[in-house]
Amino acid sequence: xxxxxxxxxxxxSLRLQATGACRPLxxxxxRRFFFNSFSRSPKPAEHADWSPATHGPFRPTKAQEQLQxxxxxxxxxxxxxxxxxxxxxxxxxxAKSIAISIDGDPKVFDAVFLRDSCTCPRCMDPDSKNKxxxxxxxxxxxxxxxxxxxxxxxxxxxxxxxKTDVKGYGPDHRTRHSVDWLRRAFNTEVxxxxxxxxxxxxxxxxxxxxxxxxxxxxxxxxxxxxxxFDALTHLNRYGLLFIRNVPESEESVVxxxxxxxxxxxxxxxRTWDVRSKPKAENIAYxxxxxxxxxxxxxxxxxxxxxxxHSLRSRTPGGESFFSDSFAAAHQLQRQSPxxxxxxxxxxxxxxxxxPNFHYHFTRPVIDLFPYPKYSxxxxxxxxxxxxxxxxxxxxxxRIGSSNSTALRSFVAASHAYxxxxxxxxNLHEYRLNEGECVIFDNRRVLHARRAFDATxxxxxxxxxxxxxxxxxxxxxxxxEKFEGSWVADGVVRHAVR
Numbered sequence: 448x449x450x451x452x453x454x455x456x457x458x459x460s461l462r463l464q465a466t467g468a469c470r471p472l473x474x475x476x477x478r479r480f481f482f483n484s485f486s487r488s489p490k491p492a493e494h495a496d497w498s499p500a501t502h503g504p505f506r507p508t509k510a511q512e513q514l515q516x517x518x519x520x521x522x523x524x525x526x527x528x529x530x531x532x533x534x535x536x537x538x539x540x541x542a543k544s545i546a547i548s549i550d551g552d553p554k555v556f557d558a559v560f561l562r563d564s565c566t567c568p569r570c571m572d573p574d575s576k577n578k579x580x581x582x583x584x585x586x587x588x589x590x591x592x593x594x595x596x597x598x599x600x601x602x603x604x605x606x607x608x609x610k611t612d613v614k615g616y617g618p619d620h621r622t623r624h625s626v627d628w629l630r631r632a633f634n635t636e637v638x639x640x641x642x643x644x645x646x647x648x649x650x651x652x653x654x655x656x657x658x659x660x661x662x663x664x665x666x667x668x669x670x671x672x673x674x675x676f677d678a679l680t681h682l683n684r685y686g687l688l689f690i691r692n693v694p695e696s697e698e699s700v701v702x703x704x705x706x707x708x709x710x711x712x713x714x715x716x717r718t719w720d721v722r723s724k725p726k727a728e729n730i731a732y733x734x735x736x737x738x739x740x741x742x743x744x745x746x747x748x749x750x751x752x753x754x755x756h757s758l759r760s761r762t763p764g765g766e767s768f769f770s771d772s773f774a775a776a777h778q779l780q781r782q783s784p785x786x787x788x789x790x791x792x793x794x795x796x797x798x799x800x801x802p803n804f805h806y807h808f809t810r811p812v813i814d815l816f817p818y819p820k821y822s823x824x825x826x827x828x829x830x831x832x833x834x835x836x837x838x839x840x841x842x843x844x845r846i847g848s849s850n851s852t853a854l855r856s857f858v859a860a861s862h863a864y865x866x867x868x869x870x871x872x873n874l875h876e877y878r879l880n881e882g883e884c885v886i887f888d889n890r891r892v893l894h895a896r897r898a899f900d901a902t903x904x905x906x907x908x909x910x911x912x913x914x915x916x917x918x919x920x921x922x923x924x925x926x927e928k929f930e931g932s933w934v935a936d937g938v939v940r941h942a943v944r
């Protein structure tokens with residue numbers, strides 16, 4: 448018998464309840480699976496697309512449809528089952544591909560995937576959840592066969608037995624996967640391959656953010672997971688959030704950031720002070736006007752969230768304002784696809800070059816998700832924006848030395864983009880009062896500050912950063928807790944056993 452045969456598992460008619468330890472199906476149940484799989488009545492919805500012009504003057508009878516279905520199924524499943532003796536068997540011949548019936552349809556899984564995903568205590572440490580073997584340990588000629596069981600913890604499941612298993616695993620080793628988990632695995636793969644992203648982000652202008660902006664109380668944010676989930680969900684959608692009634696302490700910003708996770712420690716320190724001082728190493732530490740920008744674009748992984756807690760706000764001026772760079776990018780694409788394409792491709796260098804620190808990184812202004820469908824920059828799958836004029840270095844590529852017009856094209860595109868970013872209708876302006884903290888997405892929402900008179904009072908903000916991994920980790924934990932699902936790579940994954 449060839450090793451390329453596929454095991455077909457039909458779960459369509461299973462209506463068992465878990466009664467303790469998992470148990471195999473009876474012979475009668477196995478026979479019922481086989482006959483129910485191949486002799487079902489057509490559903491009313493199957494007539495929905497019938498028309499005399501397309502299908503002839505007579506609607507087929509149920510008996511005729513059943514016959515057509517029986518004739519059609521072997522053709523549809525030819526790539527799943529290669530031998531008549533293997534059709535419908537729950538304990539079929541070992542195979543490299545295994546077809547499992549999910550919601551009435553056969554879904555094909557590579558035996559390597561099913562083996563690699565094993566979560567038994569011999570394959571995954573129950574406490575750390577770390578794998579105890581390597582994917583490269585799986586033999587290339589791995590084959591598996593399966594049967595249906597009802598697991599007391601996972602419910603309806605598939606139990607797999609392996610031929611030529613990983614070295615060190617004996618013939619008694621079994622792998623179990625719940626049908627719910629297999630459904631999610633299949634749907635996740637389809638979602639990733641489809642290149643259609645789940646995206647909750649809301650693009651805003653001045654009117655929309657002033658209508659939908661969110662203010663939360665410090666104590667509720669610090670003590671209630673529901674409030675924290677509300678905060679992170681809003682940050683993920685709008686990129687901007689305000690906290691009021693923050694205690695007057697230099698450690699308050701640490702508490703706010705630590706509520707999400709570990710702070711990002713940079714050469715500025717774990718926290719840092721935004722206040723005017725002589726011979727400042729950063730323009731933010733002066734009273735001068737500071738234009739729209741993002742922080743630390745000269746590093747390989749700039750921070751995701753930025754926290755600014757106002758401890759002193761006693762000077763004239765110094766108002767903060769914010770702009771949604773994603774919304775402006777969408778506007779730019781509608782106005783000039785060529786400018787948008789230029790900002791997706793032209794390399795801009797950022798740096799922080801001082802006696803004790805030398806950071807240097809090059810990236811385009813608009814960074815798209817790296818999926819095949821998004822290789823064309825007019826498809827607006829924006830991952831993040833990189834815009835920080837105060838920290839730009841001299842250009843290093845396409846500087847015109849080879850009669851290239853790329854630099855001139857970039858200047859024109861960046862000029863058009865900056866006009867949108869700084870347009871009055873796109874700016875949200877607010878002067879932080881003492882005891883207030885703003886949190887914003889540093890990879891999306893640009894921030895700026897008007898000049899202030901440092902001789903007439905004190906302006907002091909305490910700042911901190913949180914990385915993207917930390918933010919999305921906490922968001923997924925809370926999504927799974929409150930919504931029973933979580934999002935990664937633009938695909939929703941439902942919580943399963």
